[in-house]
Amino acid sequence: MAVMSAPDDEWQPVCRVAELEVDRGVTALVHGQAIAIFRTADEAVYALGNHDPFARSAGGGLAKGIVGRRGEIPFVASPAHKHAFDLRSGRCLEDNHVSVPSYAVKVVDGVVMIGHRRVDAA
Numbered sequence: 001m002a003v004m005s006a007p008d009d010e011w012q013p014v015c016r017v018a019e020l021e022v023d024r025g026v027t028a029l030v031h032g033q034a035i036a037i038f039r040t041a042d043e044a045v046y047a048l049g050n051h052d053p054f055a056r057s058a059g060g061g062l063a064k065g066i067v068g069r070r071g072e073i074p075f076v077a078s079p080a081h082k083h084a085f086d087l088r089s090g091r092c093l094e095d096n097h098v099s100v101p102s103y104a105v106k107v108v109d110g111v112v113m114i115g116h117r118r119v120d121a122a
Helices: none
Strands: 012-016 025-030 033-039 045-049 066-070 073-077 084-086 102-108 111-117
Touching (some): 012 025
Antiparallel strands (some): 025 033, 066 073, 073 084
């Protein structure tokens, strides 16, 4: 899987990976955006925009959602409407026309670094 990289000065340190609870989300302000960050049981770390596009209000972002798997797809279910979003791409699993931003992530010396928003290859 190819990962879009950003120059080193575009990576923002957020927290230590050990501070992230497995299958729980946290919110951080990164590059001026509210980002939901998740660590899964297989030690992968993902970052999505912390906005539920199906919610009518701003409360209850994706960081408060339930993390799970559908086959090989890690996802977070929105807390309000339970729509599942692929943690790798931000695409809604129930509606291919809906997605949330996905951000580049890397772990350096135990520190989670968030890069800029990924751009769809499509």
